[in-house]
Structures are given as structure tokens and as C-alpha cells.
Amino acid sequence: EGHAATLETLEGALPLHHAAVSGDLTCLKLLAAAHSSGVNRQTRTGASPLYLACQEGHLHLAQFLVKDCGADVHLRALDGMSALHAAAACGHYSLVVWLVRGC
DSSP: OOOGGGOOOTTOOOHHHHHHHHTOHHHHHHHHHHOGGGTTOOOTTOOOHHHHHHHHTOHHHHHIIIIITOOOTTOBOTTSOBHHHHHHHTTOHHHHHHHHTTO
């Protein structure tokens, strides 16, 4: 039996990853509090919660992950893309500006 915040999918995704995709800040805050070491955890493809939040255009989640949880903005997925690259590739320019200006 594991703690629900630490259960992972076959792809290596934690509930934190799913919350980052969903855009649910309240859920993300609860999960980060329960499993803070998962903030920089990468899936089997190398996606971190920050990467996924940026890919989906969730600026408010990215800000929380970086400012409050210390998420590493320099992590790269297996394809070499960072959270900045993911935001740019998906057209989320407010995120790009925020990341480039040093968060």
C-alpha cells in the first residue's frame, strides 16, 4: 500500500503530473504538500509537472511550482525540450515571457 500522492502510472506519472495537466491549482497544492519530492519527478518521457503545466498553458500552476515548490526550470525531457520549449511550442507566450524574464 502506498500513499495516494506517490502512486504512479506505468508511464511514471504521479498525481502531481495529472494535476499539472488539469490546471487545478488547489489539487496541485494539496499534492505538492503531501509529496514535495515529486515536484521535479520526471515521467518515463522526461516530463516534469512544470513541463506539463507549461505545455498546457497553466501560468498560475507554473508560478506555484517554481516560486513555492522550487521546481527546476532547467529540467529537460528525453527529447531535449525544457518547460520553456514546451510553452513556446504550444504557443503559450505569457509563459514564455515569464520564464525568459527569470520567473
